[in-house]
Amino acid sequence: MGTSQDGETNIQNKTVSYSLRQMILYFFKLGTIGFGGPVALTGYMYRDLVEKRGWISESDYKDGLALAQLAPGPLAAQLAIYLGYVHYRIIGATLVAISFVAPSFLMVIALGWAYVHFGGLTWMQAVFYAVGASVIGIIAFSAYKLTVKTIGKDWLLWTIFLVAGLVTVLTETENVMLFLGAGILYWIVKSPPKGLWRKTNKFHSFIPLPFTLFLTSVQGNESGVLTDIFIFFLKAGAFVFGSGLAIVPFLYGGVVKEYEWLNAQQFLDAVAVAMITPGPVVITTGFIGYLVSGFSGATVAALATFLPCYLLTILPAPLFKKYGKVPGINAFVNGVTAAATGAISGAVIVLGKRSIIDLPTALFAIITLGILWKIKKVSEPIIILASAIIGLIIYPMTH
Structure with a gap:
């Protein structure tokens, strides 16, 4: 995982390389300029959070995508909520x-x-x-x-x-x-x-x-x-x-x-x-x-x-x-x-x-x-x- 200026926090025995504030700001930006529908939005999340920043592991991303496809709900929004949940649980999911x-x-x-x-x-x-x-x-x-x-x-x-x-x-x-x-x-x-x-x-x-x-x-x-x-x-x-x-x-x-x-x-x-x-x-x-x-x-x-x-x-x-x-x-x-x-x-x-x-x-x-x-x-x-x-x-x- 990469590093961040906010330092590392340990959430439920997992080393997290980003703060909740950083995640919130990322999704606020994506919600502001993220055009292209659910396929494009989920692709942006993978590119930015898994490949570029390393905040989310590939396995966690795939689990979130599978759950979003499985349960009713708009795909991109559900994946975003799940990724907020991964390290910061309910408060992360809610704020994201x-x-x-x-x-x-x-x-x-x-x-x-x-x-x-x-x-x-x-x-x-x-x-x-x-x-x-x-x-x-x-x-x-x-x-x-x-x-x-x-x-x-x-x-x-x-x-x-x-x-x-x-x-x-x-x-x-x-x-x-x-x-x-x-x-x-x-x-x-x-x-x-x-x-x-x-x-x-x-x-x-x-x-x-x-x-x-x-x-x-x-x-x-x-x-x-x-x-x-x-x-x-x-x-x-x-x-x-x-x-x-x-x-x-x-x-x-x-x-x-x-x-x-x-x-x-x-x-x-x-x-x-x-x-x-x-x-x-x-x-x-x-x-x-x-x-x-x-x-x-x-x-x-x-x-x-x-x-x-x-x-x-x-x-x-x-x-x-x-x-x-x-x-x-x-x-x-x-x-x-x-x-x-x-x-x-x-x-x-x-x-x-x-x-x-x-x-x-x-x-x-x-x-x-x-x-x-x-x-x-x-x-x-x-x-x-x-x-x-x-x-x-x-x-x-x-x-």
Whole structure:
């Protein structure tokens, strides 16, 4: 391990070559300038914390990445929380989580304020006219990459994928029970649970926890819109597997269809905001919360979204090295991931019908998809920025 100016501290019999303050500042910086989505962010963490600085061992990094992929929650945020936990336990995980999410949260608050106050102006409409269409291309490409990575040649995963996609298109919403059913089906077929119950009951809570969150979420409440926001986004945060984009169809079903907090165009604008800000994609929940109920709504929505991610990192972390390779758990997650990927693919069609309304918007989506397909290292925020500029030019001509 390398050395630091702050000296070395011994945490639980491990020699630590960095201070908690240094880790917090690193993740605050990453949350401020870290563009590129979960794959890029996890790559930055490996490059900076494992290879360059030697703060985190490769085995600890791999354990954190495996847990982040296994449990529901935005991948990059969960890995960050786990790395904060490695040497500084709960206090480290908590402060790293706050420092990583806070910059993008403050950015979406500022953008939410601008959107509310200037959203009726022609220039703002022009920006989101183009950006909304480009977001469809980005989501379509992400859905393709996720499909290739997670489905492979497994016929059962393909069946789950197609069913979830079809249900999303037909209902224009996302059914949580379909996700859970997919995970349980794949678990039973590929790794029957009998052996799992004999080996350990340490992870029995892995399956009941989402059920508990779901049952809590569907209970009636009379406490007002903030309670509705908290319960809905708590449920949403519990079913984001791998890519933050997995939350998009889920949010659409609740925010637009069920509660009618936003219309379809406002929802697409919220997704676009998440694309142009650094940090985790699911920070779009803060923007949505702001549009629904101001700063209080944004705070409650963001807190509820990240709470499951936080708890499902620090609670299993002590046991993960010992029990994380239980086949039944991996099978359940594979099934849920296939359903989530299918839902994202279906959401491309659902959202595309609202965003692609004429020839220019169709071209924005197609060109964005082509750029991402051909230019592997292009950054999504650059595409969004270019789309916004072109939209300012084209929108007055078409409206």
